[in-house]
Amino acid sequence: MKSETGYTIAGLSEHLFWDVDRTSLDFERHKKLIITNCLMYGLWQDWVIIKHIYGLAIIAEVACTIRELDPKTMTFISTITGIPQEKFICYNTNPLNQKYWNF
Numbered sequence: 001m002k003s004e005t006g007y008t009i010a011g012l013s014e015h016l017f018w019d020v021d022r023t024s025l026d027f028e029r030h031k032k033l034i035i036t037n038c039l040m041y042g043l044w045q046d047w048v049i050i051k052h053i054y055g056l057a058i059i060a061e062v063a064c065t066i067r068e069l070d071p072k073t074m075t076f077i078s079t080i081t082g083i084p085q086e087k088f089i090c091y092n093t094n095p096l097n098q099k100y101w102n103f
Helices: 031-041 044-063 071-081
Strands: none
Touching (some): 044 071
């Protein structure tokens, strides 16, 4: 489906939605899935597209609710939006798969 900015789901990297039917995705209804996958597994071009579609405020709002967001992505979103890292759920929760060694 096409967004108001003219972008389509087909413009995003194919590997982001390997487990769902890309043709059934809608930018508004599946906002959290699209933003989450782009932040966690996307390329720079995917970031540019979701930034144009949703804007920083909505991306930051969704990023704050992602439990498994990696530290680099959390720091990036925190830095460009000015949201303290403590506001992110992933900052305050321990991962389920803890590492044996602290390297």
